Amino acid sequence: MVAFILRRLFQSFIVMLVVALISFMLFRYVGDPVASLVGQDTRLHEIEELRQRLGLNDPFYIQFARFIGNALQGEFGISYRLQQPVTELIVSRLPATIELAFASALIALVFGVVLGVFTALKPGSFASGAIMTLSLIGVSLPTFLIGIGLIYIFAVELQWLPSFGRGQVTELGWWRTGLLTESGRRSLILPAITLSLFQLTLIMRLVRAEMLEVLRQDYIRFARARGLSKRAINFGHALKNTMVPVITITGLQLGSVIAFSIVTETVFQWPGVGSLFINSVQVVDVPVMAAYLMFIAFVFVVINLIVDILYYAVDPRLRVHGIGGGK
């Protein structure tokens, strides 16, 4: 197990380095950060001076080495746009994104599993058909449209829920949470639903497929023959065995939810790292963009690690195989 984790850690390090290199190379083509830092009044020689001071005239490998050197110390420089340390910015924006991500993952998981089980147990019913059709629509509409649609219905027309922002927040040390106030919780609903829809559909279809598969297995038939209650068969035996792929997908999707909440955060003006990133892209705020990509890579690496370890916990067969492989 330890050897396994160590090996994974080394792989992770390589992944991070490659991400850093690629993101750094890409950003050289996004545009000139200086262009958005200066006004039309700024003289050209001043622009040149600024480029010099920012180190933008140095050769690529020197800039990259400097970036890696700083990154290893947890130091990502100063945002060109907001003129604050990047690490501080990301840390202060993180709670918003994490709360949104977990809320949407929770919605996706609960409704995904429930609807998945329902459609698997009653495959021919009208309700199942309706759910399956709706899920197809849900998965094919772009997030942006869903968000704007929800805002239009629930904020503009019905005026039940806020259309933007995070509402009132409370400070718990460095963690700024919106979960403790009513306006904070109300603000969470629409963005969380928007962000969860895709995952929800995915989980639902996965659970349904797995469940249908499992219900055809021999041991379910034997269990039925033994006269076990429907409830015990469906939830005790069948559902439990469909959960391994669901855990994998949920784990991986949690990563992408955090990483790709960009659209949802933009639509709802949710003050998380996603909207920080998109604001930075437009003005070519390279330090923030690079740090953000590194951060996302880090999230994926950590989540993959956790998912792998969870496999061990859930599936005994893997444990045996894992130990065998370790020898």
Place this chain on the structure above:
Amino acid sequence: MRKLLLTASAIALGAAVLPASAETLRWARGADALTLDPHSQNEGTTHTFNHQIYETLLNRDVEGNLIPRLATEWYVKADDPNVWVFKLREGVKFHGGQDFTAEDVVFSLNRARSDKSNLRQLHADVADVVAIDDLTVEVKMNGPSPLYPNNITNTFIMDKGWSEEHDVVEVQDFAAGEDNYAVRNTNGTGPYVLQSREPDVRSVMTVFDGHWDEKPAVTEIVYLPIKEAATRVAALLSGEVDLVQDVPVQDIERLSATDGVKVETGPENRIIYFGYKFGDAPLKSSNITDKNPIADAKVREAMELAIDREAIKRVVMRGQSVPAGVAMPPFVNGWTPELDAFPAPDIAKAKELLAEAGYADGFTITLDTPNNRYVNDEAVSQAVVGMLGQIGIRVTLASRPVAQHSPLVQNSETDFYLLGWGVPTFDSAYVFNDLVHTKDGKYGAYNAGLYTNPELDEKIRSLGTEIDLDKRNATIAEIWKVVKEDRVLLPIHNQVLAYAMKSNVNLEVHPENQPLIRGVTYGE
């Protein structure tokens, strides 16, 4: 008895004032201020934010006129044309309680023209700033500078003592990775005091009780940057915000028709124009490889005749633009209706001119356009591509975010480009200096087409120091005449600004897009 009466009337007065004295204005716009350090960035959104908290010596009203603010009078010293005298307002206090004096003005003007300040270009001709007494400041210029007061409408006055105490005497050097106290904290003389600030999320300001001017109707401002236009508009419709700036043109009509919401529009101080490459060398992006078609005046005339500005206004801008025949907005000194006139489109004549110039079959050229900077910038360019196509000029459109577009223009790496230009000094010289004068050193920074005319250059330079205003205006008129006849720039329109608000809120559009919330009033 008398005391009782007084108390009673005080209560009555209090009761009458109370409803109006607690008005919160929730104000949404597309972007947030970059920094609160008033001299660090020369950028509109940042200035607008800081205008609520800090004050300047002079200001501009909604018509674009200079009006007194912290200075009550300003004039050129009688015996020395190189010196501007500013008389300061009495009884002004900073939010921290400090008195406002000439020392603060000297300190702030020097800070604004220091090396790291982004405003220093506006103060480039200042030689020295001296406090004569507590309420008089003299600004010594390097030579006669008739327009200096126009340059200082965004130069905010900070408290010297406060700046020293918090170690912000120097402007933040963000390039060196510096963070400073003034980026997030303020101490101005303005009508509002900053209460809290979360960049990109919300900032709260409340009315400053010690302010020298009349108390504003709005007592609390909640400033909410909302990037996504659709969300911003939805927030107004759902009643969560009271005022929305940066309203997309396509939403204006719908918002105007909505109950409880109104839209104020007004011309912005920004001209949108096309520029092209002069000079004899062939264009990089053209199929004519032995000469430059743009260099031929007939070709430039043909291009103008092919463009239908009214159609662009109607179709692309949904009526929200002011077509222009001269490359300056109407507020600017030097503007006349005659200059602003433009020819009706005439395809037949344009084709004829092209043929006369030897391009009967037309030619190809690439048009560089930004796609996230000006109102419908890419769509305007697309329209022009189609219009030029009608006379045989086959245009390839290269659309980029402004961060990639700007370097092309600054380095003159474009043959044909769209650009917008604001004129913060409200004077033609500002346009000439950067867009018309030959590109060299201090001048012609955005003359991407590399137009050059030594005779004009000389006239342009003379504007900087000419104090006889009649003579100066005559020179301006002469320069514009040549610029227009030569078609140095191809102006399309002036942008229109729109603010949407709840129907009981009154706020006029400011030509520099700097609404002052202290000017907001409430109707029925």
